[in-house]
Amino acid sequence: MRQAENLRSGRLPLVNSIRLPNAAHESRPWRIREIAPDFTLEDVWALPVHGGAEDFQRLLEVMAASLDPANGESLPTRVLWCVRDRLGSWFGWDDAAAELPIPGTNETSPTDRLPDDLRNTAADLHFDSLPFAPLYRTDVEFAVELSNQTVHGVMHLAWVDKGEGRYQGQMAVYVKPRGPLGKGYMALIKPFRYRVVYPALMRQIERAWNTRVPR
Numbered sequence: 001m002r003q004a005e006n007l008r009s010g011r012l013p014l015v016n017s018i019r020l021p022n023a024a025h026e027s028r029p030w031r032i033r034e035i036a037p038d039f040t041l042e043d044v045w046a047l048p049v050h051g052g053a054e055d056f057q058r059l060l061e062v063m064a065a066s067l068d069p070a071n072g073e074s075l076p077t078r079v080l081w082c083v084r085d086r087l088g089s090w091f092g093w094d095d096a097a098a099e100l101p102i103p104g105t106n107e108t109s110p111t112d113r114l115p116d117d118l119r120n121t122a123a124d125l126h127f128d129s130l131p132f133a134p135l136y137r138t139d140v141e142f143a144v145e146l147s148n149q150t151v152h153g154v155m156h157l158a159w160v161d162k163g164e165g166r167y168q169g170q171m172a173v174y175v176k177p178r179g180p181l182g183k184g185y186m187a188l189i190k191p192f193r194y195r196v197v198y199p200a201l202m203r204q205i206e207r208a209w210n211t212r213v214p215r
Helices: 002-009 053-066 075-091 179-212
Strands: 040-051 133-137 141-147 151-163 166-177
Touching (some): 040 053, 053 166, 053 179, 151 179
Antiparallel strands (some): 040 166, 133 141
16 A cells, blocks of 8 residues: 555655566556466566656666666676676576577577567667567567576566556566576576565666656
8 A cells, every 4th residue: 555655656665665466567468468478477576767658768778778787786786697697608508599499389589479560669679788689669568588598588668557647667577497497597596686686776777767867
C-alpha cells in the first residue's frame, strides 16, 4: 500500500523494495510474451525512473550507459564482474555463443520468432558494454538477448503507464538455462544479484536519470 502511494505521489521507492511479483509484468500485454513463451520469467523490477510518454528513449539511453558492470560505480559489482569475466575466459563460457541454439529448440535467436511488424525495429540501439543483441522496439517496449554457454537470456525494458500521463520504467529478465551447468550457475549467482548487483544498478540508474531528466 505504501509503495503504491509513493508511486502516485512521485516519490521514488526504496532500492531494496522495488522487486516486483512476476504478475506485475505478466498482467500486461507485452509483446515479449508472444516471442519468449518458453523462457522463464526470472525477475521483474520497478526502475527508479519516472517521466512522460515521450521519455522512453531517455530510459533506453540511461540503461545503455548504466549497464556497464566493468566500469560501474559499485566496487563489489566491478569485482564480481571481473571474477565472472575471468571464469568465462578460463572455461570458455562465452565462446561461439551466438551459434548455440536456444535450449530445447533448433533456433539460435528469438529474432526468428518476430512478427513482421517487429522486425528491424531496434537495429540502431546498442548496449556496447555488454554482449546484448537487440531484438525489437515499440513505443513502450525494448528487448535484447544474451547467449552464452550457461544461459540464453532476454532483458525486457518497458515504459509502464501509471495513469494521468505518468510512466515508470520496468525491467524483466527471462532465461533458459543450458542444462545442469546453467541451472547451477543461475543458483550460484542469485544471492549476489539480489544483494549486490541489482541494488547498485538501481542506485546508478536513479542518479543517471535524475541528471538527464529535470524534476
